[in-house]
Amino acid sequence: MREPQSIHANEDTRLIPTWSIIAAAAVFVLVEYYFWIVFPTQQHHVTPLGLRIYLNLSWGLLASVYFLMLGFVSMDAPRRSMSPRFWMLICFVMPGGIGAVLYFLLRTPLVSTCPACGTHVQNDFHFCPQCNYQLTASCGNCYRTVRASDQFCTRCGHELAHDQMPARLRVLGN
Ligand SMILES: [Zn+2]
Ligand SMILES: [Zn+2]
Numbered sequence: 797m798r799e800p801q802s803i804h805a806n807e808d809t810r811l812i813p814t815w816s817i818i819a820a821a822a823v824f825v826l827v828e829y830y831f832w833i834v835f836p837t838q839q840h841h842v843t844p845l846g847l848r849i850y851l852n853l854s855w856g857l858l859a860s861v862y863f864l865m866l867g868f869v870s871m872d873a874p875r876r877s878m879s880p881r882f883w884m885l886i887c888f889v890m891p892g893g894i895g896a897v898l899y900f901l902l903r904t905p906l907v908s909t910c911p912a913c914g915t916h917v918q919n920d921f922h923f924c925p926q927c928n929y930q931l932t933a934s935c936g937n938c939y940r941t942v943r944a945s946d947q948f949c950t951r952c953g954h955e956l957a958h959d960q961m962p963a964r965l966r967v968l969g970n
Contacts, residue, residue: 816867820860827856865896876904877916
């Protein structure tokens with residue numbers, strides 16, 4: 797027996813790609829190099845060592861997070877039918893992480909593909925809008941999502957065994 801959730805297979809792809817981890821590590825090293833080796837020679841007054849360690853590590857981590865964020869957007873946007881290039885550009889040019897905040901505010905729900913016809917469908921769809929394939933089990937009375945193994949609807953108490961074949965059993969049978 798197959799869980800109905802198994803059609804959302806593209807959810808478990810890795811969300812931080814290797815290139816962005818490498819870029820983040822490289823940027824961290826570069827920032828540390830600049831602040832420990834290059835920057836001190838241009839300064840005349842001496843900053844306390846504790847404060848220097850704190851500031852240098854903060855700048856390095858901030859720069860790293862920036863690149864991890866870009867990597868995340870590049871993987872997350874296609875799952876939502878959003879343009880990864882456009883949003884990576886927004887995240888890159890907006891200062892102080894505003895682009896990332898915008899992305900999280902405006903991103904659309906996750907999409908997956910219909911197992912029957914390959915159309916992009918949102919995860920809360922019950923039926924494919926193109927071919928009418930039943931994507932999740934639903935109550936025959938209130939049409940809310942139910943689990944394929946449920947006997948009664950959790951919202952309206954409707955006895956699911958009374959439904960026509962379509963509501964639960966079609967999902968179980970596929
Ligand atoms: Zn379909
Ligand atoms: Zn119901």
